[in-house]
Amino acid sequence: MNRLSLRFYILLTLPLLMIVAAFLLDTPENMIKGLKAIVLHSDVLLVDYLAVGGIGATLINSALLTLANVYLLYRLKIEPTGPIIAAVLTIAGFAFMGKNIINVWPIYVGGYLYTRYKGTSFKSVILIMMFATTLAPLVTELLISPSLGKFGFIAGFLGGVIVGFIMPPLSAHMLRVHDGYNLYNIGFTGGLLGGVLMAVKRGLGIEPEKQFILSSEYDLELKILLSAFFLFLLFLGVYLNGRSLRGYRRIMKLNGRIVTDFVQLEGFEVSLINMGIMGLMGLAVVALAKSPVNGPVVAGLLTLVGFSAFGKHPLNSLPVILGIFLGEILIFKNIHPTVLAITALFGTTLAPIAGSFGALAGIAAGMLHMFVVLNVGYLHGGINLYNNGFSGGIVATILVPILRAFGKEA
Template identity: 40%
Template structure:
């Protein structure tokens, strides 16, 4: 635990960098009016804060949400690990299109009340509280956009959401077998499927939105390249390990399945994780530019989400088949790859990366192909209130595809069980090092989080990670 205390400072530095970017891309005089617009409007999917309020307000909001998230984790004394990086990636990314410094708090309060009612420490549910803010657009809608809009109504529905999602997300994790990395997206989708029809029944359902900024590639592409290169340089040269050892750790990371939970920080250390973050960020940025897409609030949010999950399940070998499957779906189903929804499907569809990691790239391509179609239809009944719509679609695909593929594999190997799929890092399989570490290069005595095999990570993970 002590080893990762520096994560708080680094995340706050990242939040400060986001707010500094606001001053680069916009006139400071536009920031406060833009923040007010972000806070006081409905922000169901797709509401690009860059489009409605300008890049300055969008990046300041992302910085504020990121800082608030890390302070919440610090106060709650949430255990620091790879999933912490994932939470921050999600919160900062979605703070560019849907989450703001106002609408996240009622849901967090609801989860805190749930912990109190259960007489358990909030640290056990802090991660759930942050991820449950996927339904924060519903708080904004009931506060500002509903026919019965009132701040008290928004507060109450947010508290209700925060109290329901901890037990619901724990249950939905079990039925997906770790194949959908966005488990909370699936849980939020199920809850939204109950709430939205109720609103429709009383004639008060929200309407989906479409605010999508264009023309920012020339400004945002260099920003993402600099950020990703910073991750790479820090990984190779600022983690206290020789560059060759970091590279060896990264190559070992690429052999993992990515099946949840796969805490790469605890398994392999900070160096390989930072390199993985930089590589994945460059790949996703390059993809958007390659297909003629737009770098804006939602797509930057998708890239930051992939970067966050680079510490918890995603790497270039298991996300490329998913992206390839989405591209294949575009070719067969006559979608344009630069359509807004398809761009987001390619980025967020990497929630299904474990299919490629566990069963090989053909299964990943199939999962991506299915996702390219399912995600475009699955979210229509949710009226845009679930920001993790791709997680909801991914959950549906995981529930159907996993037992199907397992049946095929079991036919070839009858003794195979789902548990066997975790066993990738074997105790008798050394890391691919070119030479032995010197005493100065070895881990310090009393290492609180030694490298773990994937099955050990599963046994040791907390409820919030499952």
């Protein structure tokens, strides 16, 4: 078995595990009914697919989306390196809240048309397209809009195509704004683009309906499923690494700033170890926040694990998490447990700040992120799923120049 095929097989582990779990926990009839409910429900933040369609349909939705993207990567002969692993697991996670088997594909079509226009290959933008599905809720909003009626499908398709077409040049520019210190660069881009789109909608007198739909009934099942996956990654990494943690300390010395691909720099085996450790650490963070494991929390955990192959490790993530919890304790105090949990998990988008400027800077970044993230959702009206990426981009853009002026950068 060569290195390329091994990585693909490991990426297939989670969706296959989800399919098995879906049939153990639910019936095919409920899955079909639940998938229909998921596809036709508004995805504007914050909507938990577990509450909308049930556990079977949500697991199947995530599994199908993940399998489709892994197959696409395989057909394009793209080796799963750090950013690819981050993208795949981010999609798997957000298929629990906002991305479904219908609303992501128009964005991919837009990316393909962009490559045809530029005379390049689709392979060159597939990573951007996978993350650009942060604006998938826009497709759904147009698709189910009562005012558009039978034209909603066409409007939704065209809206997604436009997003996919313009995202590559936009994201490249936005990376320069925060200089790689916000790992969720597409979230920053999507937030700005979503803000413009919502400004137009509001100008036309259309205000998005606020949503806060969460489940709590599948906490135990999801904890078992995710714990098994994280332990699998950890033990497999140790086994492939000669039954040792050799090389893991080198990952902990990297600052994580874009582009820091742990797979390319330190090896796939050591990256698996980091992913497993970070996943278990993420579960501990959720428990500390006193939140059940629900759709948004699964999205946060799988995104954390994915980016643990591309920038995040305990030493640069824990200071940011600490800053977020301190912000909640000292300032907000009454934040919903799930909101606190996902802010702590997604807030690690700012891990490169701690990695480059030290733990105190990371704590400051986490506290500032807590202030910002709770207030920026209004700008894009919830159609940007990576709200923490938008907030992280703002925080990094403001904080990094100040840190550079008064501190030493690693």
